[in-house]
Amino acid sequence: MPIRNADAERVRHTSFFRSADDATFNTAMNGAFLQRFPANTTLLMEGDPVGFLYILLEGAVELGAGWKSKDTTLAILRPISTFILAAVVLESDALMSAVTLERSEILMIPGESLRSSMKQNPVFGFAVSEEQAGCYRGLVRSIKNHKLRDSTERLANYLLTQRARQGDRDEITLPHEKRVLAALLGMTPENLSRAFSKLSDKGVSVDGAHVGFSNVAALERLARPSPLIDNHYSQDRNTLGKAYTERQQGLLDQKKA
Amino acid sequence: MPIRNADAERVRHTSFFRSADDATFNTAMNGAFLQRFPANTTLLMEGDPVGFLYILLEGAVELGAGWKSKDTTLAILRPISTFILAAVVLESDALMSAVTLERSEILMIPGESLRSSMKQNPVFGFAVSEEQAGCYRGLVRSIKNHKLRDSTERLANYLLTQRARQGDRDEITLPHEKRVLAALLGMTPENLSRAFSKLSDKGVSVDGAHVGFSNVAALERLARPSPLIDNHYSQDRNTLGKAYTERQQGLLDQKKA
DNA sequence: CGCCGAGTTGAAATTATTCAATTTATGTGG
């Protein structure tokens, strides 16, 4: 329950806390605690009042939402990621539910501690703004991905992003079960299977969680990755998060009138 | 080009500037100017570096994005709304393009002025964070709306939202051309026509920009508006914006396991 | 051995897009 020094240091250096002085950091951490959760634990449901800022240190968390017996996955987070920051800032109710996908280690910071740190130290407050901006832009990318691409194109781009993150090798390992991946990509598991087989043309081979690439050029021709949609270079995938990795261009797509 | 007093006052009181002291306000406004644009003017294209924070004072602006010859509308803004705040905070390139839909009046604040105000005054910085959080949550609502509802349900909810904003009368006026509305709701104009006719069952009648309601109960039964998706109570519709209107609950939908 | 869940495959049904043809509005200039 109290925070181990190593954990505090990790957060201190990897999140927006790096910009805080010790006093601010201590204020923010006031009342914070570290908690472990087993897989498939609901941390928060839609509509719940939000009392804490969550920071995922280990494991994986799915953010989702439902309506009329339908469910959708909005993002899957990997360490180090904050979540429900917006609700904390506004002291309002959660718009998304949060569920662990694996056994996870999560730092919980009382909303009031965070807000007072922000109001007390403008440099820290600005760092939080940067984090918020990164989350916002992650969402914009996600919407563009869904509205502009069909399911096969989304999968192709997902695979290229994973490949870039896993060192540009000819084989990658999918980081999630296929059903979870399907939900993240906004399709049914059946459809994901079909999308994979459509990509066999482009040199994509699948064996369980292992995906091989024998013709990346062809895959890229189909996927047409864009720096305005895909976060290739960021440490964290199709996340809502990660402020500290925005600043690259690359091949540019066409523009609109 | 210099800012008229009346305009300055309007911004001062309706946006996050209300929380700023005079000194901060003046710093932020340093180098700001007010500009008028005719309809269909591109203010910003995807990928462009962003030098200013934009605040829409009059008119309407569409935020959109494109990929591979496809275009999509992400939001339509009405006064008073800020846009591309996230890119300004991060000093990065725009992920969305911005185009005026009508003759518009827009206040442009140099990014550097805004950022230094934020770093100088934590209370102001916090107000900006609240604005960012509101924008973020607007996007979350928008994604949920698109992923959880089909086109008819989106239209039904849009109509109910408009009706609430226009005083709960039995007739409303659509604030945009139908083709613009279709883009906002994520469908083709043809499909919007069909969605309207599907709603005639539910007492919805259309005549040009006028829409009449003769059976709101039936329409609500289909639409199932939710406070976790729809911003009924906010001044500004399916916007990315508006921080200052989050704090209500209402009928709650089902929850998920 | 046999259960069970994840994954795959096929076929039908649903939802949305595209293309083409008309009709309705809107606006301009004579």
Added chain:
DNA sequence: CCACATAAATTGAATAATTTCAACTCGGCG
């Protein structure tokens, strides 16, 4: 004020994308 040009909106039919339902495979694991 009308006639014409142009854009917006509607409608139908054909196509495409996605979901749903059902059956079946495969690989653990008790």
